[in-house]
Amino acid sequence: MVPYNGDKHNKEIKTIGPGWDALFQFWAENIGQYNFLENFRFPLLYHWSQQFESDDVIPEIAKEAAKICFDLLALEGESYTFRLSRNVLEILFLVIPVAQEEVKDFLDNLLMLRTQKSDKDSKYGFSVSFYRSVIEMLLIETFRCELVYKYFPEIVIALAKIEWFRNKKPTELSMDYSEQSFGLSSHPYEYFSPSANQTPFKYLFKYHFDLALDFLLELSNRGLLFYRKTSYAKDLIAVEVKMSDGVAITLWGNYALWATYRGYGSTPYLIQSALMAFEIALFEAVENGVDLKSTFISSIKKSDTILLLGVFAGVATNYPFAFGIEVLLLISSRVFFKWDIERYANEFSGDHTTIGNDRYYTYERYQSNQLRYRKLHLENLVSYLQYFIPDRVNPIIDDFLKRLDKRDEKWRLALIRMDLRNTEPAIDEEAQTIQFNPKPLPEELKKRLDSHTEAMSDDTSAVSIYLWANKAFENEPEVQPSYEEWGNYFEKAIAINYEHRVTVDPRPSLAALGLKDFSEQLNDVQAKFCVEILITKFDNAVYRLKQGNSFGDIDDIKKNSIFIVFPKLLTSSFHKLVSVEKVKSLILDVLLLPSDNQRKSLITGISTFLWRIDSEYADVCFKVLLKESYQEPVYVKMRMLRQQGDSEFVSNLEKIIEQKKIVDKDEIFDIDFKKVNKDFVLDAIKLVPFEILSTDYSRYLRKVISEVSKMKTLEEYDDLHFISGMQELLARFLVTTCDGDAAEILNDLLNMYPIHPKFVNEFFNWFIACAHDYKYPESVSFVVSNVFNYLTTKSPKVAFASFILFSSLKQPLTANKLPNSGDIKQIHEIIISNWSGDPNLFESVCQLLAGIGSIYQPDSLNWLRKAIKNKAEFGNAFANIISIQYAELYVQQLYDIHIHTIKRDRELLDYYLLFLEALIDKGSTTAYRILEIVI
16 A cells, blocks of 8 residues: 555655565566566556655666566557556656666657658657657646656757747738747647646756757747748837947847737747746746846847847846846837836736636646736836936936937826836835835826826726626626616716727627617617617728738727627618618628638627528528638638739729629538538538527538548648537537437447547547536437447447546536436446446546536445456456546545445445455555445
């Protein structure tokens, strides 16, 4: 029994004595003689490894552990499932200190194969797919590989350059345009959500600061060469700065590059994550007393971009003298203040950098966002420096004042605000503090500021209305709007003087909400307001799209609420206020123009509203998209017109679009993936409501599934968006629909398993996640029953059984539980009673019974009795288990809630004790404690 079984917080418990040494020696001498030992090698090796942290001294006997790891990898490589290999590699990398030569040889071989793009490994015999997974583990799952970065940084950096660097010319309408803009690859190296814990940089800076910094400089300078050729660079400027030695340096920058280290702007997540790691490394260096002056100087001199300077500015606001007198460079340019005040303002706009599914990354960002100095900026730095070195700072401020344009009131006010000479110090002798109270502003500036008071009141009101309307539109639980409440906000909105500059215009969001929830209650004035606002905004958006600009300049466009509700303008009650033909034409414009976000929202609106309002025109929209899938899309035509320098660009584009709007209402389209743009097909399918898609339009969905099954590979990058979109659509469709042809559609999908098992498995994952989100509606039972029938009538497949057990659920301990009756429970009883002894399923069974299926207790213990009858069968069931976490939780729940019921049945009690003994053999202290109490 091991007290540190998988509990990271108990790693301070170390084993003493020669037990492990003797076990490793026994393995070395006898492993070939006793076949039953094979099943215990990884579990015991895993238990042994759990007592060590990456900075612990690893005992010499760990050399035997390394040999065992290579043996296990060889066995795993024969069948190639990377699940166990990932855990074995984590142990292998842990013992690098005593197996450097062996691991280096393994990594050198990997690098050689990747460099030469070889498809054959003659040295170790591992598959290319295995090595691909190892590389992804090294560059993505970095928490598993810390000592690799410590001992072999050059190999890691070489692999990173091979995997990350691409020379593809940025294409604006490409899905990976952000990565292309820095000369980077995307999938699988998107690194969402950005965090200092992403990428190897965190550990490279920890162990090899200078080497990591050189790589970061290469990454940023190389990226600039691509960035300058993209639309992101339209506001890029050259900024000249002077070092203290008089050397002038030119750095290229804009706000997006300056604030990249905070996750703002449109830069790739990889770059954001690398700079986040750099910032943390600088903080740790300062706190450890490292002199960073030379680092600052050399970094700026080697840089071509402003990327690193933004990080230095963030560090300097907290540690003003971390870079010595060179800190003055950070306050030497007016544009730095402009960018940093914008960064400062964004710090108050919400923790968008904490968005993501993995708490390891999001919590790191949450902690970083809470740091005190996030709410400081360069003006604060100037005031601090001026207090201690006024002779160096005052001339800088005076030079700014000398060159000040009197019309630039914001900059004038900022200079007054940061200059301590414009304050009166108030000394509190008792508290031993000095407070700097600002002197009165110049009279003309004061009058100007006073005139802004009314505008600020309007702005506050506008923001309040805007936030309420957006929350209400998104159905956020804290806002449950009524028509009366909407009417009150409507009166406030029309009372605002929009000649004042407001942060956001609340009218589009308010109009969208009014049309969505209260269209039948609106009076004539309110209806006219909503219609005019939506038509104007939608029309403007289409105009921008025709100009090639798919990004709105106001937040309501980015929210896309107007696109969702726009089809409701075709309701007959609005016909007197709108041109029906114009509304229809604008809808088709957005469906055809390059506008991913807007098209997505409009498709939602068509699916939600238009089929009930005008099903005939909704069918036209569907067929226009299918027709477009066979033609050169509009964005290609736009590119050709621009390349030709067409002076009549917009009018010629409109002619092309009008031709594409013409379809035969009676035409039935065949779908052939060899001829179509699959993304347009996906959009067409999404446009149809599920209740219609399962009946009148099911032939289209079934045809798409058939075409997917004919594809040779689903791994091409250009198909990833379509493939993941189809998996999500099918999941949501089958979670909410069990009528019409749903059974045939599901069967088509299951029949695809022998051809594309990964597609079906990922569909299963999507379905389980959606089922949880929808709180397990009745249609979930329909799908589970059909999958079970398929499983029992065809050759049994572990993947299907794992799906039925909901094994891919991200949060198994969720409050959303399965129903304790009906088909799903009966199917789970059959599965568990017959197949839970399968070592490939047992962990999924335990996860289900401790999580969303905990409601089955204590009956589920009797189900297990039928499948796993004795200790030997328990040993087999535990053979492939990675963690006993859920098995322990299950027996703990049985003890806490049902032990009295179990004790009343002698056979059930004996079986419960048998389960506890099997867990004790796996090193469970929880089971040992319960056994002692029960006995």
